[in-house]
Amino acid sequence: VGRMTCGWVCPFGFIQDLIHKIPTRKFSLWKPLRWVKYAVLGLMVVIMPVVFVDASGLGHPWFCKLVCPAGTLEGAIPLLFLKPTLWQTVGLFFWNKLAVLILILVGAILISRFFCRVLCPLGAFYSLFSRISLVQLEFVAGNCVECGACVRYCPTGVVPNQEFDSRECIMCLKCVDVCHFRALDFSMRRPPGKPAKVKRATSPL
Ligand code: SF4
Ligand code: SF4
Ligand code: SF4
Known part of the structure; x- marks a missing residue:
């Protein structure tokens, strides 16, 4: 993990x-x-x-x-x-x-x-095992509006919408929680080459 x-x-x-x-x-x-x-x-x-x-x-x-x-x-x-x-x-x-x-x-x-x-x-x-762990962060670029909320809340200084597979990520999921545009999610690791499931963005309001 x-x-x-x-x-x-x-x-x-x-x-x-x-x-x-x-x-x-x-x-x-x-x-x-x-x-x-x-x-x-x-x-x-x-x-x-x-x-x-x-x-x-x-x-x-x-x-x-x-x-x-x-x-x-x-x-x-x-x-x-x-x-x-x-x-x-x-x-x-x-x-x-x-x-x-x-x-x-x-x-x-x-x-x-x-x-x-x-x-x-x-x-x-x-x-050292972050990039082969069973779980991963998913980033759906099309949903990201670059509001910066995920960056402000990340405790380890990761920029989740740019380096979502970072070794610094401790999978706390705070970024997923604060992203109201469904650009970030948590999933089981996909095989290389398999694209992320695209999720429809929802209104934060
Ligand atoms: S919180 Fe979501 S929409 Fe905002 S910058 Fe991060 S990934 Fe993009
Ligand atoms: S899961 Fe936690 S540590 Fe990883 S990028 Fe998101 S906020 Fe940062
Ligand atoms: S949470 Fe911090 S102190 Fe604990 S094992 Fe991970 S890096 Fe070390």
């Missing part, structure tokens, strides 16, 4: 959506930063665990150890409050990860889905 998990299941995605509603000035993401997550996937999830191994020959989950904000927010912090004796074991790693978490949360307040779009290796991995 490609990145549908990111749109509908992942709790950290949901948390980012929630905190992005905090009323502050919002910013757009500089699009080349979207490539960083593929570097994180390659470096911290694939290369570093293979290269840096311990005495027993095992690699460490470096991303989880050094960065993963979901692990800190949803695992470490609740555990410390449930078992206060664990505070004695807290060291530099924890404080570093707390600082990373705070930076990422501030990023997500200012930029929609900041962590998903820039840093998450899991999102990067899912995105």
Whole structure:
């Protein structure tokens, strides 16, 4: 299902959506930063665990150890409050990860889905399968009046009426919901070459 998990299941995605509603000035993401997550996937999830191994020959989950904000927010912090004796074991790693978490949360307040779009290796991995997933967005160009509503509501900065098969699409279907002209829809993936079913546009009023 490609990145549908990111749109509908992942709790950290949901948390980012929630905190992005905090009323502050919002910013757009500089699009080349979207490539960083593929570097994180390659470096911290694939290369570093293979290269840096311990005495027993095992690699460490470096991303989880050094960065993963979901692990800190949803695992470490609740555990410390449930078992206060664990505070004695807290060291530099924890404080570093707390600082990373705070930076990422501030990023997500200012930029929609900041962590998903820039840093998450899991999102990067899912995105490799976006274009062969069982489901897809359909775009019917003849119905589009270029009102821009889909672009304004897309949480990952996709321009749905231009890049509707984007790897950044998390299949949240917000664009489908806000398009009153039936130019966007959700369907099972069509075989290559099979045209989309043309739907009649309806009046938004
Ligand atoms: S990109 Fe990562 S953090 Fe964001 S929703 Fe997907 S799995 Fe969760
Ligand atoms: S909301 Fe629909 S009609 Fe408006 S730009 Fe997007 S696809 Fe086109
Ligand atoms: S293109 Fe549509 S379905 Fe995909 S992330 Fe943006 S709003 Fe959600």
